[in-house]
Amino acid sequence: MESGKIVTLESSTMKEVASPTPVTDWNRMKRGWTHLKDLPTGEVGGRVDLLIGRDHIHLLGVRENREGKDYEPIASRTK
Numbered sequence: 001m002e003s004g005k006i007v008t009l010e011s012s013t014m015k016e017v018a019s020p021t022p023v024t025d026w027n028r029m030k031r032g033w034t035h036l037k038d039l040p041t042g043e044v045g046g047r048v049d050l051l052i053g054r055d056h057i058h059l060l061g062v063r064e065n066r067e068g069k070d071y072e073p074i075a076s077r078t079k
Helices: 026-032 054-059
Strands: 021-025 043-046 064-066 075-077
Touching: 021 026, 026 043
Parallel strands: none
Antiparallel strands: 021 043, 064 075
């Protein structure tokens, strides 16, 4: 899927989707793993605004994986 492509979803609204998640700065973190160094990353975490469930499973299919050594992070490209 091209960057910037728009995907239309049906959704429901809630005051709070889930508890906030820890904030991770992947621009800093990825420097320690050679298999992740060239990936476009940013800061993730905090407030959860959207959960994608099985009704949109086609958006979660992995198109490419970046794997390092055992117990290192794995990056997965999805739609």
